[in-house]
Amino acid sequence: MVQHDQMVSVRQSVRAAIPINAVLTLAALLMAYSGDKLALGLLWALLSALVNVSRAVVCRLPYRRPHEPASDAAAPSARWWRTRGVHWHLRLTSLLGLCSGLVWALVALLCDAYTSPQTLFYLTVVCGITAGSVTYGIAYARVPIMFITPALLSVAGCLLVAGGFDRQMLAVMVFVYLAALIRSAMQSEAAFKRGSLLKNEATVLADRLRQAHEASHAATRELEFRANHDPLTRLFNRDGFAEVARWRLEAAQEHEQCLLMLDLDGFKAINDMFGHGVGDRVLQDVGAWLGRELAPLGAVVGRWGGDEFVVLYDTSTAALSPEDVARLLTQRVAQASALEGGQLGLSVGLCVGRGLCVTDMLAFADEALYSAKRSGGDGFRFFDHGLQQALVVRRDVERDLGLGLDTGGIVLWYQPIFTAGGQLHSFEALLRWLHPRHGWVSPEQVVHAAAATGRARRLLAHVLTQVCEAARRLDAAGLAHLPLAVNVSPREMAHLEVDELVLETLRAHAVSPHRLQIEITEEVALNAENTHGKLARLAAAGVAISIDDFGVGYSSLASLRGEHVRQVKIDRSFISGLDGSRDNQLLVRTILQMARSLGIDAVAEGVERAEELMTLRTLECPLVQGYHLRRPAPLEEIIQQP
Incomplete structure (x- = not known):
């Protein structure tokens, strides 16, 4: 130089x-x-x-x-x-x-x-x-x-x-x-x-300082981008979306805003069948597709987590109504990805309003999405007064769950299972909670609240303890031969050490593992990667495994391959109106024959009419359960009226 x-x-x-x-x-x-x-x-x-x-x-x-x-x-x-x-x-x-x-x-x-x-x-x-x-x-x-x-x-x-x-x-x-x-x-x-x-x-030196300054700025920008964006889809992440949405809502409080929560239907099947690599590319394609489709609306798009996305736009400047946007997205989502995209569906929850904060809009849209998923998915639902009441109930249930566990407000009722001849065979334990403000809370709401508040393990331990106490009371009443069944949700089975918790509780109360049945869904039975070892340890100890709601999953036969399955419970949708449906009779007969060939018990649940019971006896169904036979009741009533 x-x-x-x-x-x-x-x-x-x-x-x-x-x-x-x-x-x-x-x-x-x-x-x-x-x-x-x-x-x-x-x-x-x-x-x-x-x-x-x-x-x-x-x-x-x-x-x-x-x-x-x-x-x-x-x-x-x-x-x-x-x-x-x-x-x-x-x-x-x-x-x-x-x-x-x-x-x-x-x-x-x-x-x-x-x-x-x-x-x-x-x-x-x-x-x-x-x-x-x-x-x-x-x-x-x-x-x-x-x-x-x-x-x-x-x-x-x-x-x-x-x-x-x-x-x-x-x-x-x-x-x-x-x-x-x-x-x-x-x-x-x-x-x-x-x-x-x-x-x-x-x-x-000046060039190096300039380069270092530029590199520092670039690194700062990259860190800011990573802090606020999802690395897979390059969309806003939760924090980034919440920040931008908060700024937009504060800047346009007089304008009507629409927030959409989106959940991909069928994405889990793609992940299971084609692997996480394909699943990640599908998510990338969907993120890019959402950006293109919603660009004319000036929308903010983010990935909320997993296969969920979130969108916010100003309806006062948009050519499409919220309903049209939701309908367009649900109709076109199959075109989002060339990688098995035809299997995709979309559930959408919408919250429309003005002057709302981002926290409330997210909660309301999430509640609407949850309702759309419960309705079968592949559709959309607006947050309305009915959902607002449901949200109030859910929040109160989540808030008061700990108190319900502490005070014994959450109890178990038991519904008997009978043989075809009318003899008492076993009991199914069912959650019951009389909430001080909202009355009876469904078991699904209790389980969901426990998962949302981090009390899932405590709830399961509470249920197992009550079941063990019920077993000892049945022993004292001369019903020592009757097993008791406990429902375990897919989330509990996947995320909790269910096998250790069950066996420890049984040992602590000196209850034989043969007295306990664990009821799981077909989804749990098929998820061998996360659950096979737990189920195998329980079965080896003597705990019976039962497949609940059998027949409604997409791989019912595959769920029976595990050597630890000892019982299937035929879903109530096949039992309702069985006496007048030849198709359902054929399906139930097939399930019963398959169960006999595999040497496992079959239970028909949801028997609510005498005609259904008579048809099941004609089909030689060995075990039955339902309101026609006996409604769930506290253990004291069951013992008094065996």
């Missing part, structure tokens, strides 16, 4: 010196004319002009810069000098400086070797132009030295040859002058190099 600075400075000094050189050449030519040496002066001036033109041309030649790849400089369109570096061009400039100095050394021919009357003029011109050369050529000492040396040596030599003390002393002064100029040129070059080095170091 220092040589590059020298090259730039040398070229600037040469370009500045050439006009002065030309003026002095013209003055010397005029003096030659006055001394009757016009022809010789013209030849000398022509030679000087040729050298000056050459120097001017060389100053305009391109050269390869430091750190510039040679391959770039040697492009087919480049001239040969374009491939040369700075050092080569500096040497060429120095050589032309020597040529110019030799031309000025020939001035002696114009003044008879400095003996003519014009000698003083020529001495003044030569000494002046050499001093100017050193003054201008501070960057690269070789150029002015190559110029001044032949010119001043010519002067000193001529003076020595002319003889005489005064001329000899003048020649000595010329030598001293030459040495001083050479020393000055070298000192100037050294100072220039130091300054250039400091400048380049400062430039490099």
